[in-house]
Amino acid sequence: MSSMMLEPRGHAHRIYEVVEGRGSGTTDLVTSSWERCVKDYRLDPDRPSHPTVLTDRALEERRTKAADVIDCAKLEMTTLYQQLGDRESAVVLVDTEGTILHMVAAPEFARDMGKVGFCPGAVWSESAVGTNGMGTCLVVGEPVAVRQHDHFFGAYTSLTCSAVPIFDPDGALVAVLDVTSRSQLMQQHSLVLLSMTAQMIENRLLDLRFRDACPIHFHSRPEFVYTLHEGKLVVADDGSIRAANRSALFQLGIPSVQEIRGRKIDEVFQTTLPDILQRSARSSFHPVPTFCTQRSNRFFVVAQEPATLYASNAERGAAKQVTVNLRGIGGPDTEFGDERIASQLHVAARVIAKRIPVLLHGETGAGKEVFARALHKGSPFASGAFVAVNCASLPESLIESELFGYRAGAFTGAQRTGRRGKILQADRGTLFLDEIGDMPLALQARLLRVLDERQVSPLGSEETIPVDFQLVSASHRNLPKLVAEGVFREDLYYRLSGLEVALPPLRERADKRELLYRVLQEEAAGQKMTIDADAEALLMSHPWPGNLRQLRHVLRTAVVLAGGDRLRMEDLPPALRQRIAARPEPMAAPAVALHETEGVADGVAGGGSDAADDELAALNPVQASERAVLLGLLEQQRWNVSNVAKALDISRNTLYRRLHRLRIPLSHGDPSMQ
Template identity: 35%
Template sequence: MDLRAEKRQHIDTLIQLSEGKENGTGSFRDVIRRSWERCMGEYRLDPSRPRAARVVTHQTLREHQETVDELLHVARVGVDRLYAQIAQLGYVLLLTDNRGIAVEFRGERQQDLALRKAGLYLGADWDERYAGTCAVGTCLHDAQAITCHQSEHFDATHISLTCTAAPITDPQGQVIAVLDISALRSPRFLESQNFVLPLVNLYARMIEDAYFMHRYRDCLILRYDTAREFVHLNGKGLIAIEENGSIIAANSNGRLMIDAHLRRWPAWSPGWSPSITELFDVEISEVLGILSTSDDHLRAVRARAGDITYFATLIEPRRRRIVGQSLPTSPTPVPALDVLATDDPSMHKVLKLARRLCNEEVNVLITGETGTGKEVLARALHESGSRAKGPFIAVNCAAIPESLIESELFGYLPGAFTGGRRKGMRGLIQQADGGTLFLDEIGDMPLPLQTRLLRVIAEREVMPLGAERAIPVDLRVITATHRDMSRLVADGHLREDLYYRINGAHLRLPPLRERADRHYIIRSVFDALVAERQQRGRLRADAMSALLAYTWPGNIRQLKNALAFALATVEGDDITVYDLPEECLGDKPPPPVTLIQAPAESPADDSQVLLDLLRHARWNISQVARRLGVSRPTVYRRMRRHGLIPPNQLR
């Protein structure tokens, strides 16, 4: 049968399936049939109208590559090594992002035209919603490795291809990329691809682990395997930890171990995760001493779940971090911009541009949701540039009453208006002379004042109220807003000429929920609060997990408030998930536990329930009070009633 006849037969098979007739589809695997049904039912793809492969524009490709630049930096060695193994067999290699766009490609130049036509090319779009059933798109949907062989493809354009793909996940288990190897031609039978699936899986895991090591290069990492000989070479498990044993993150093997532990000893909070000493039967001092207590830097450790013995080593950070200190020490001062992020791709792009703008006189517009740190970035720009010794004057245009904003900004001379200061007042614009004027929420400035501000920016001079002559000012203007500036201009709420004056350069801050360095931000904010309050405090792993899982509609400002609340209300030094505000526990917080409300003849039952709760919470009264939905004094009162005394108070 020629290819044209095969395409007609393939289309007829899919049309029959869409009409409820399954003639000829019974031999196809369930994973393929489910994808076909999605293509026709959910995506409304028409099998009778094959679609040519789509390759995005060069600019769009660059944007997709920039979102995964950290991964690409790490993955290229693995990509090159895998391609060296498959090139002679006629395969090409694609690495796509989590939207199915090929951001990396390896193939023979002689086949460029045929590969591009088939979509096996840089910038090709293999999203299942567009391309139909295919290895990349179906792998992204199901988050598991798959081979899509010839007529298993939905679109008849692709039925001559064979493709095998495996997902690459980040340390939180989210798919961030797909590794795929494909061929224009291959043997008819699916079994001919049996060797390909484990090979792609192997390299996907290697890239995953290399990315994990890169992401947590400044942390302690426990690496383990069941075979002592393989730990140093390619240990399967990777767990990043704090020096107190709290788990920061784990690779796919490590997450499986944590899941096994949680299934055996389920916790109340869905965000809870164990410390390394709860995962393995070992003391934290023994973990930290691995490198100094054995010649081969290995230690046998037994997993508490499954009772399996592993061999572990410890990988120390490149820059050793002190517990409770968010930033690595350095012999030279760290620029103010460098502390705002670690390895988040979006922030990396923002800060790269910000460093170039530090000593430029270009006006900067900073946008982002409320609470994302627009003023913090503005201050960092000021402190990192040539104006650092000058003043930084911050003005919230939305907070000053409209009747006062003109006099506050521009100042006034004595007698300029009734009720003013007898000696007049220098306005905030004048106060910023020689430094930076930061206008927050510029979109809320009244229109009449926008005209006067435009003159200040254009002429670098200010006219106080009641003055007859303008006063020169030397300043740089940075503005910020959480609103859509183009919409404000279109609706007539912002002067178009002012918009172009303030938008010399645009820096967009991503929301906290989209940032890959959320762990770093949480630690930095927490450590700053601890230092500010001169208070001891530690974030336990369950609290950190809940903070990482929360969506933070109020962004970093809300995070700071939540951590301040926890520090203000916690009993002791350890902050657990139950010391956080209720909103941080997710949409479905654990239901409150009600003590047995029984008559006097069964006080023992009430006492036992309370004792179990206290023991499980390690005698954290705040945590138990939250679980019961009562106040802490009520818990203390019930403890006294039943004679329950914390272990640290026993003599």
């Protein structure tokens, strides 16, 4: 520790010169601190004062008092330490009295620093050990940098400290986050990274302390919602604001939490809490626009139900059996009357509440990610992050670093500060692995190990970091077939498939009409719109190979073309309308075709009856239009069921069920229609 030895009297002499106004060469912040040390605390730079180290019992009492802050900070501190990539540094968290509560450092550095009292339990207040990053930050309540000779005592002049305050949801300073380094190279970016980390800790603390309130995320730019830069309000059931993060106050131009607490949400935005909750659910929790009440600023907002609404009974300490409240987690892409999806959603929510992984199957665009988000929102980890990774969209060379992260300098082209992987980002939240069937075989083994051990080792690092997350995965591929072919690990498949859920394509959903209108109203930004009968018939009969994603894009285009409150056939995209032109005349005149083609169908089947007429009369207009479309397609394909199923991109069994439901008899192929 020769570098930590007391410096000659020159350091003390310089301090006295500055305090007495005869010297210069330091910042106003350091000068003010030195003046406090000499005049208020009566410290002597010639007589160093080492920090007091609390007993284990006293330290445990301090930690218990700040348990929620420590809980929110631990992971972020580990991530920050990895980003810095400096083994000659430590990341520490201190309470309001300057006590080190938690510390992340390399073992060698921790041992060396312990010799000068830099360890958990040590009190580094400014009044005890003079000017230093942690203690001085507590006094001034703002970010500080205390470089080597800025320290009051010469024993610490080989250190450089950067520190930032952490504020609770009431705006009170509750802790300080500090990076202390012995490196000769000044970390210019330390304060920036520290400030970002402090914001993440504050946001976690806001979520933790207000689990019974509705979180509202917003920003003036939609791409910044759900990021570190978003504003966040927590709102009570009656619409009154209970707390806000610093970004929210800045964006709204409000100086303090006290000035916004108690105000109604409709005093801030031109919306009410029920309205923004509804619109958020309908948009699948993508940002929706609204305006500020005091100014003309436009914001993009997402509101969610309270996290405690979805806590399991086991978490609440109530009944023995788990129940999950699913109110509000549906959206235009989940369920509005389809019994299969409603049942699957409830079963999957009960399973994930018990920490059992869920594996989703479904065609592209069928709403697998939306279903996964709904599960996350109704889970015990709803206050954590929902992190989605599309294994098919990432180059094979990047999947490993994207999932597991890497430390600084791990490979050529790596970010200088390292990168936190998706798995770490999902800690205490939900990790959604989409298109898991496309994950390279080599990485499947690493993923399996993480799932078994609940630990992550970033690339280029020998350290392991504990993680805890819910797992939802999805694929449109046949995983058992991939297992049989040897391209997907059998043990990983069984690890992922705690519960398997098959999501039906849009063309098979019983709530298709409700979905159609819900998505339409959402794309129309809440404006009430109607659809002409012929346009509705076409939309209802379309096979939608792109499923919900395709439906949303089609309606978005149609709303723009309509320019009013009525959607007509000519407003639909040309590619969709071309299906009409390609059909025979009965398709263009469904009301006439209904009766004309019935005669053909009934003649093939052996004639009609009064009972059959009564059954047809019972069909609603949408079903009648869909029936006409199918009859026309059957005519076009000369009643070849296989060709019709292929044209609609559905299975023969699905087509038989649809024909039976619409009272279309066949001469052969389906016994129920004979």
